[in-house]
Amino acid sequence: MELVYDSRGLIPAVVQDNTSGEVLMMAWMNAESLELTQQSGEVHFWSRSREALWKKGETSGNILYLRELFVDCDADTILVKVDASGPACHTGSRTCFFRTFDQEQPNEVG
Amino acid sequence: MELVYDSRGLIPAVVQDNTSGEVLMMAWMNAESLELTQQSGEVHFWSRSREALWKKGETSGNILYLRELFVDCDADTILVKVDASGPACHTGSRTCFFRTFDQEQPNEVG
Numbered sequence: 001m002e003l004v005y006d007s008r009g010l011i012p013a014v015v016q017d018n019t020s021g022e023v024l025m026m027a028w029m030n031a032e033s034l035e036l037t038q039q040s041g042e043v044h045f046w047s048r049s050r051e052a053l054w055k056k057g058e059t060s061g062n063i064l065y066l067r068e069l070f071v072d073c074d075a076d077t078i079l080v081k082v083d084a085s086g087p088a089c090h091t092g093s094r095t096c097f098f099r100t101f102d103q104e105q106p107n108e109v110g
Numbered sequence: 111m112e113l114v115y116d117s118r119g120l121i122p123a124v125v126q127d128n129t130s131g132e133v134l135m136m137a138w139m140n141a142e143s144l145e146l147t148q149q150s151g152e153v154h155f156w157s158r159s160r161e162a163l164w165k166k167g168e169t170s171g172n173i174l175y176l177r178e179l180f181v182d183c184d185a186d187t188i189l190v191k192v193d194a195s196g197p198a199c200h201t202g203s204r205t206c207f208f209r210t211f212d213q214e215q216p217n218e219v220g
Contacts, residue, residue, distance in 0.1 A: 001209070001211065003211075012122055012136060014124050014133055014136060016133055020131075021130075021131030021132070022131070023124055023126055023133065023189050025182065026122060026124060026136075026182065026187040068210060069210060069211040069212075070207040070208075070209060070210055070211060071207070071209050071210075071211040072135065072136065072199075072206040072207050072209075073199050073200065073201050073203070073206045073208070073209075074206075077136040077206075077207075078211060079133050079207040089182075089183050090183065091183050093183070096182040096183045096184075096187075097180040097181070097182050097187075097189040098180075098183070099111070099180060099181050099182075099183075100178060100179060100180055100181075101111065101113075101179040101180060101181040101188060102179075
């Protein structure tokens with residue numbers, strides 16, 4: 001199966017806890033980070049801000065261990081099921097999605 | 111909270127089944143589709159290929175009903191928890207992530 005990378009050579013990767021089903025984070029992979037993830041069993045991304053390969057947990061120690069990879073119907077997004085050795089979020093939260101988003105119309109409030 | 115849209119004015123939206131926890135799909139929203147989602151309680155996206163607003167289920171009838179919205183730590187991805195009235199995938203599958211992705215090194219097999 002050919003993955004569909006965007007014009008930057010990246011594909012979004014949704015990370016889900018294999019046990020709880022909680023969505024932990026979304027980040028980007030290039031072909032190399034995906035290959036490293038599959039080879040090592042530890043999840044790697046591509047950091048768009050640092051323009052560098054990034055092994056999740058490299059500094060924090062909070063490694064994400066690959067359990068299963070899925071690809072969506074049009075092959076332009078991947079779902080990475082993991083076991084997390086610690087908080088996935090740099091804030092120390094288990095998931096990066098720890099805030100609800102309520103209606104706060106930024107402008108145009110009638 | 112200010113959401114961080116990309117240079118195209120889009121933000122990735124991960125859609126998760128509110129009951130099963132299954133990740134159903136990933137698509138893109140612009141500010142208008144997010145606003146419509148919040149106002150109507152039915153999930154709207156922005157179609158990059160058609161360059162148009164797109165209410166999920168508009169033609170198939172498989173509406174996604176908004177239950178809760180989350181935003182990640184750096185506010186550049188949203189997580190949309192939904193109740194799905196039918197298959198989320200245009201293939202008829204419950205989720206778009208119905209295929210596992212196995213190691214198939216495209217080239218460079220030593």
